[in-house]
Amino acid sequence: MPGLATHAELFCKNLVCIFLFILVALAPLTSSTEVRSESGSSEFCSAGNGEGDCSINSGRVLSLELLDERDLAETTPGDTGTGASSTTSDKWSVYRKLVSEALEAYRPCSTDKESNVRVCYRRALKKDLEPFADGISRDAFLSVLDHGTVYQIINNRLYRQRDCLFPSRCSGIEHFLLKLLKDLPDTEMVVNVRDYPQAYANHAAAAPVFSFSKSSVFDDILYPAWTFWEGGPAIMLYPQGLGRWDLMRDRLLQSADAHPWEKKTPVGFFRGSRTSADRDPLVLLSRQQPGLVDAAYTKNQAWRSEDDTLGLPPADEVSLEDHCQYKYLFNFRGVAASFRLKHLFLCDAVVLNVESDWVEFFYDELKPWVHYIPVRKDLSDVQIILDLLRANDDLARQIASRGKEFVFRHLSLTNVEDYWKDLLTEYSKLLRYAVVKRPDVYEIKNTAS
Known part of the structure; x- marks a missing residue:
């Protein structure tokens, strides 16, 4: 100079x-x-x-x-x-x-295979029950009756209100309750089977409502979603709705084996309906750079014209198993938390989780940059993230492997059953009254042969 x-x-x-x-x-x-x-x-x-x-x-x-x-x-x-x-x-x-x-x-949630769920998700359970540390009164329970379906367990028998807003969802919940009856104490709970949580956190008194998903502005008590057994979203490829997580796990693992890392297509992939305009930037980027992103909208029940799929005909649905052909899989929230998320991990692909504070009971143990890559809600960092993963294949493969390993080890049906058992056992200790059979319930019996 x-x-x-x-x-x-x-x-x-x-x-x-x-x-x-x-x-x-x-x-x-x-x-x-x-x-x-x-x-x-x-x-x-x-x-x-x-x-x-x-x-x-x-x-x-x-x-x-x-x-x-x-x-x-x-x-x-x-x-x-x-x-x-x-x-x-x-x-x-x-x-x-x-x-x-x-x-x-990162501290793995458990290294003990015999009791991993009690260690793995104990933090989530404890956090959900903290608002009720002083106990749950009968009046508090009665105040939330219109926010869900009433279930009672008395003398190892299961009872339910006759009306259920979504019968297949109630059936998915009852599968687990019936299986665990002999180990459960007398209790009663209001279970919300709607998509949206019910108990706002800013209310003077916490409302004891069970929901499958919530965001930070709700105090609902999280339970494992009905979709682990049945009652999930029904689309053309899954006309009966997503369910039977045990069988889906096997199919996804087989597909992952059939599409090893070296043979996966190195693009960001998404197929789904336009439930939110938040997904638009990814679909538009795909049209501009198809070698980087393969994203398109499919038809849902609300579809009326091509305006609902950003001016193009709706794309064909792609099975969850076929997602395993791709290295980088996008996950967006739906109305609440996404049922899709747990499936994507088992593809042994990098999950690109778009920013959202909606969670299910197991989300807190999945860590950004350990099990998945966080992506901004406005998708402004998609190009950078995909360039990163393509240029650092070793890093991408390791993240994919850790995500798959977590879901495989810690989210089996046995883990789900154990969480239900721990949740209802701890919740029941908070009831400050004796549970008495209600006149408006009937017994749910196990009809499985």
Whole structure:
């Protein structure tokens, strides 16, 4: 920098001043990388040397905005190679560090195969029952009768209100309750089988309502969804609705074996109906860059015209088993939490989980950057994330493997049964009154041969 050096000699005659001018000249060469948390706040970390200095902060889900427009322009579109130059490697170092720190902070929920569910999901159970630490009165129970279906267990017999809003959903719940009856105490509960939770957290008194899913503004008590057995969404490929998780697990694992990592197609994949416009950017990106993303809308019951599928005919449905052909699988929330999520993990693919605070009972033990990749709700980081995964195939494969291993080990039907047992046992201890058979219930019997 001859101009700067000449001015320094004119105004400074000692080494100290020259040193200070050099520092001023070099200062603009240091850049910063913005890190956005789930809450939308921004933090900054030095990235001037290409190594990065970003870390997980207080366990929040982080999604990094690493590349400015010049970086994106330098990225080769459609590059699917697993190798990388030193410059490219430096570009991804912050992500690699984020994964490394997530793994260092991660504590597996259990290493004990005999009691893994009692360790694995104990935190979720405890958190859901905390609002009722002082106990549940009869009046509190009666106050929520219109928020779901009443079930009672008395002397190891199961009773239910005659009316159930969705009979197949109630049947999916009853499968587990009937199987566990001999081990369950006398109790009664209101079980919500609607898609949406019922108990707002800002109410003066916590409402003891069981729901399969909730977000942070609800205090519902989470139970394993009916879809583990029956009553899930019905589409052309699954006309009876999703269910029989035990059988679906086997089919997905077989499909994963039939489509090993090396043979999977390296694109981001999504098929589903347009339940929310939040999915539009991915579908539009797919039309612009089909070599990067394969995303399209299918027809649902609300479909009326091509306007409902962004101006094109609806795409054919793709079975969950056939999702296993792809390396990167997108998961969006539906009306509440997504029934799709647990299936995607068993494909041995990287799950790209779009930001949402809707959860089921097992979600808290799935960790970002350990078991899946978090993606911003506005999908603004999709291009960067997919470029990252394509350029770092080893990292992608490891995340896919950890996600699959977790769901395989900790989300079997036996795990679901154990969670139901633990949940109802602990919940029943909170009832401050003796349960008496109601006049409006009838006995549910096991009709299985």
